[in-house]
Amino acid sequence: MDFEAELRAVPERRYHHLHPFNRRMHAGTLSKEELRGWILNRFHYQRHIPIKDALILAKLDRPERRRMWIHRITDHDGGVEGEGGIERWLRLGEAAGLTRDELWSGEGVVPGVRLAVDGYVNLCRHGTALEAVAASLTELFAPDLMRVRIAAFERHYPWIDPEGLRYFRVRVEQGARDGGQALPLVLSWARTPDQRRAALDALAYKCQVLWTMLDAIEEACR
Numbered sequence: 439m440d441f442e443a444e445l446r447a448v449p450e451r452r453y454h455h456l457h458p459f460n461r462r463m464h465a466g467t468l469s470k471e472e473l474r475g476w477i478l479n480r481f482h483y484q485r486h487i488p489i490k491d492a493l494i495l496a497k498l499d500r501p502e503r504r505r506m507w508i509h510r511i512t513d514h515d516g517g518v519e520g521e522g523g524i525e526r527w528l529r530l531g532e533a534a535g536l537t538r539d540e541l542w543s544g545e546g547v548v549p550g551v552r553l554a555v556d557g558y559v560n561l562c563r564h565g566t567a568l569e570a571v572a573a574s575l576t577e578l579f580a581p582d583l584m585r586v587r588i589a590a591f592e593r594h595y596p597w598i599d600p601e602g603l604r605y606f607r608v609r610v611e612q613g614a615r616d617g618g619q620a621l622p623l624v625l626s627w628a629r630t631p632d633q634r635r636a637a638l639d640a641l642a643y644k645c646q647v648l649w650t651m652l653d654a655i656e657e658a659c660r
């Protein structure tokens with residue numbers, strides 16, 4: 439198998455689209471409390487994405503690479519107040535009946551989610567640029583999952599205002615672009631067997647981060 443196929447095979451088997459919680463979300467069987475719990479806990483992940491991207495940015499040694507990466511921070515933080523992915527996620531929370539204060543307070547974020555998010559941020563803090571960028575490659579799979587999620591929300595959870603789904607609609611495009619930029623970097627950097635192993639391990643670890651978050655959310659909702 440060539441290296442790109444090996445990379446793609448990791449999420450194919452382990453990405454969180456296969457997790458029972460996501461399967462139930464798509465089948466329409468989550469309760470309001472479960473869906474709110476997921477949105478609240480996932481906000482903890484969302485608010486750390488620009489932080490981990492800032493850590494990655496500091497590891498990129500050429501202007502063209504930093505230029506390619508820097509937009510990820512403004513995608514989430516917005517260029518001005520009231521824009522960006524974090525703002526859109528807050529609106530998703532409001533559409534589901536949560537308040538901004540509840541989301542920002544972090545109360546209700548379960549310990550397993552905190553640990554998993556810490557794990558991802560720390561991989562980006564302490565790992566090599568190759569490992570940190572390889573870990574982001576789950577994004578190659580996120581757009582398909584988000585399309586399924588948008589359809590499931592519209593069909594099964596009409597109590598959530600469809601305007602709240604804008605986070606996912608915007609992210610489908612951004613995720614596809616980001617994955618398409620990160621993949622050639624990883625392919626060009628990972629030349630030796632050890633580097634390739636490190637990239638595959640980082641991507642597998644990231645799949646575990648996402649999986650563990652859903653395990654923890656599911657357990658808390660029981």
Ligand SMILES: O=C(O)c1cc(C(=O)O)c2c(n1)C(=O)C(=O)c1cc(C(=O)O)[nH]c1-2
Nearest residue numbers: 487523573574575576577579580583609648
């Ligand atoms: O809802 C999802 O299923 C999902 C998954 C992922 C992912 O695969 O890491 C990301 C996102 N959403 C997302 O919204 C996002 O901004 C994001 C950034 C990253 C990353 O690793 O840089 N992953 C993801």
